[in-house]
Amino acid sequence: MAAIATLKDLYETLSPGLPGAGAAGLDRLRADGYARFLADGIPTPKVEGWKYTNLRDLAGVSLAPAQPAANTDIDLPSVAPGETHRLVFVDGRFNAALSAVGTLPQGVTLDSLRGLIEASPAYAAEVLDRFPAPKSDTGLRVGPNPGRGQALGLVGLNGAFLAEGAVLTVGEGVKLAQPVEFVFIATATDGAWHPRLLIDVAAGGEVTVAEHHVARGGGATFANIVSGVRVGEGAILRHAKFQEEAETALHLASVTATVAASATYETFVLTTGGRLARTDVQVRLEGSGAQTRVSGTYGVDGSRHADFTSLIDHVAANCTSREVVKGVIDGRGRAVFQGKIIVRPDAQKTDGHQLNRALLLSDTAEIDAKPELEIYADDVKCSHGATAGELDEEALFYLRARGIPADTARALLIAAFLDEVAEEIGDERLRGHAMARIQERIGRLTGITVDTDATVLGE
Amino acid sequence: MLEIKNLHATVDGKEILKGINLTINPGEVHAIMGPNGSGKSTLSYVLSGRDGYEVTEGSVTFQGKDLLAMEAEERAAEGVFLAFQYPVEIPGVSNTTFLKTALNAVRKHKGLPELDAMQFLKLIRAKAKALNMNDDMIKRAVNVGFSGGEKKRNDILQMAMLEPSFAILDETDSGLDIDALKLVADGVNSLRSPERSMLVITHYQRLLSYIVPDHVHVLAYGRIVRSGGKELALELEAKGYAEFGSPEAA
Structure with a gap:
């Protein structure tokens, strides 16, 4: 990571030019983010949740905003070409020309965060405040030893430069037929972006969201993504992220989701790009009968590193969680799986399952797996399994x-x-x-x- | 077709085959019988090219070529087929994907054009029907959830698809009830032809009532100790293997 002093310069130089600068709400959010970054810093292996993923490589990374390469023909990935509502970001910056929101049903909004801020900073701040804040892994621990390190420096960094991202809201009972896509294209040789992705599905709503992170000529870029997800009562959100950036890219993402009663949150993460990529998924099952399915797969070779970290927090009773993560490691590649399930005292009749399997194709491939169950209720069904093996x-x-x-x-x-x-x-x-x-x-x-x-x- | 000369092989440093000589001509069906531990399965793995079996002496010539110099997949492509004593379950790989990949690899080796999806499906459905296997079985993951008999029939289906010139049937009868055995044997018999040779490895005579061999050999302690016609199998059934002595005698 560039020295803190450089970052301070960057923050002071860039802040006044960010959209909505001077509006109280946004200034506060950015200042909070910056303060959080200064307090927590970049996580080190001393922090429990970062024991196996060392961010020392960030030292050489440019934190300046990425400069897009000359706009060539960019082919866009899609889960249903021509049949999605999409927002496109080139090197982190919203690109209206490549985006195609199309016609949205009544009760659905889909905006770039920049557009929302430019239209009304106050409203944008209100929306941003509505989403659950990521919590450090140690902060969520229920037991007597809350742990020492904090790990929200990256989330703080994202907040300090808050400007880009997407906001999707689905109104009560609205079911979107077409998927929504957030497409991030890396074309720059280096540079950073800090998007905020917010998805709010009101009671009874239903939507499918695909998130793509791909390189079209991109190099040693750094994406630092923070996502907030709310799934209202009885709503369904199917979410998939395809992380396929260049082999020199860095990708760090955290997703914080709250799931209300009888709602379903499905999330899948594909990690095949980047020299270091980590996705940290935190799901809180807050209402009775909430369900989540968390799945992921990764493929790493060379000396690349993939990290899938999750925390499934059973707060309410009668909730179900199922997690399956499998990956393939070759060469001197390394993968990390950390999966924690917390069952809080009121979360009786919890059904929680977790499976992690790694396939090692070389003698030098490495997997670090850390499954954890913390159970404080007595009438629950929980299981976890981790295996590593060869063909x-x-x-x-x-x-x-x-x-x-x-x-x-x-x-x-x-x-x-x-x-x-x-x-x-x-x-x-x-x-x-x-x-x-x-x-x-x-x-x-x-x-x-x-x-x-x-x-x-x-x- | 196949000529085995003075074949010695070791597994984990221990000599299992101690000088096997055997010649199989086109169209012939040979049976190898013998007590447990005589080296029957070792012979089948050495011929099909499994890793971990070291040939220390001797030669195997298949259609004029040095079989032992080939990798397992090359032997298969040249026309050697092993029906496994215990067919392997492969979750996640469907029978159709498996067989299409195998068939096209073998066709490519022979200089034949690869089959497309339509041609392949037509072929496999016809062959499967003859073995009383339905569409569901050919679409399912390889041998996963198959009964013992279904696994053996699946191996015979593979043989029917790949049309080898030399097939080794390793204890094909093990674990089969009489109805399953008859089905499998019918499948094998329908594949007998003047151009195709077979080596049937079995402990019991039972299988040989259904797949009638031209020659029967007794393998004991790593050597062929007696050879004869099909009547030898019946004699063995009556007398057992006791007369072939102990390892020390061999």
Whole structure:
């Protein structure tokens, strides 16, 4: 990380030029963020939640706003090309020309944060305040030892430069047919962005959201994303994030979601890009009968690093959570899985399951897995499992004995291993895109493109 | 077709095959019988190219080529097929994906054009029907949730699809009831042809009532100790393997 002094200069130089500067609400939010960053700093391995992911690489990273490359033809990823409401950001900056919001049903708003602030700073601040604030992992601990370190420096940093992002609100009982997409395109050679993504689905609403982070020529960029999610009573939000940035990029994201009674929050995270990528998902099940499905998959090789950290907080009774994270590690790649389930004293009849499996393709690949259950209620069903292993030699021989070359056999088995995660995704458009991206990544990892059932059956 | 000369092989440093000689001509079905631990399965793995089996002496020539110099997948592509004693379950890989990948790899090796989805499906449905396997079975993950008989039929389906010139059936009868055994044997018999040879490995005579061999060999303690016609199987059934002695005698 650039020295704090440099950051201070940057903050003082950039602040007056940010949209809504001078409006009380936004000034306060940014000052709070900056203060939080100064207080907590960049998390170090001494902080419990950052033991396995070291951010020392941030030292060399430019925190200045990224400068987009000359606008060439940019092909946009999509889970349903031409049939989504999309906001596009190039190097973190909202790009109206590439965006296509289309016609939204009554009761739905979809705005860039910058646009919202420019229209009304006061209203924008009000919206920003409405969302749950991320809490440090240690801060959420219920037990007697709250722990020492804080880890909200990155969230503070995001707040200090608050300007870009997206706000989606879905009104009561409104069901959006088309998915909403937030598309982040990296074209710059370096530089940073700090978007804030806010999704609010009111009672009975239903929406599918796809978030893409891709490189179109981008290099050692740094994305520092903070998302706030509210799922109202009986509402359904299906959310998928596809993180596929350049192999030199840094990607740090935290998602904080609250789920009301009988509501469902599904979230899937694909991590295949970046030299270091971390997604930290915190879900609070606040009302009786709330459900969440958290799933993720990663593929790392070279000396790249992927981190999936989650905290599922069962606050209310009768809630269900299911988490499945599987990934493939090759070369000197390293992956981290941290998954905590908290069952609070009132959360009786909790049903919480967690599974983490890693496939190690080399002797130097590494996985650090830390599943944790903290249970304070007595009538609950909770389980967790973590495995790390190699490809099944017997299966490999069986495939080869039928004439399938060894590298194709490996690719088939890797695809089979990861396909199970894609099956966790409820929305078929998200699932289809996830499967295609997983296949593509396996293709690059192994040099082999394997047939999928869809292509074999011609379906 | 296949010529095995003075074949010695070790597993984990221990010698299991101690000089096997066997010649199989086109169209012939040979049976290898023997007590447990005689080296029957080792022979099938050495011939199909499984890692961990070291050939220390001897040679195997298959259609004029040095079989032992080939990788497992190359042997399969050249026409060697192993029906497994315990077919492996592969979650997440469907039978269709598996077989289409295998068939096209073998066709490519032979210089034949690859089959597209339509051609492939037509072929597999026809072959599966002959083995009394429905669409659901061919779409399911390889052997996952299959009964013992279904797994063996699935192996025979693979054989029917790949059309090998030499098939090794390793204890194909193990774990099968009589109805399943008949189904599997019918499948195998329908694949007998003047161009295709088979090596049927079994502990019991039972299988050989259904797949009738041209020659029967007794394998004991790593060597073929006796050879004869199909009547030898019946004799073994009556007398057991006792006369073939102990490891020390071999």
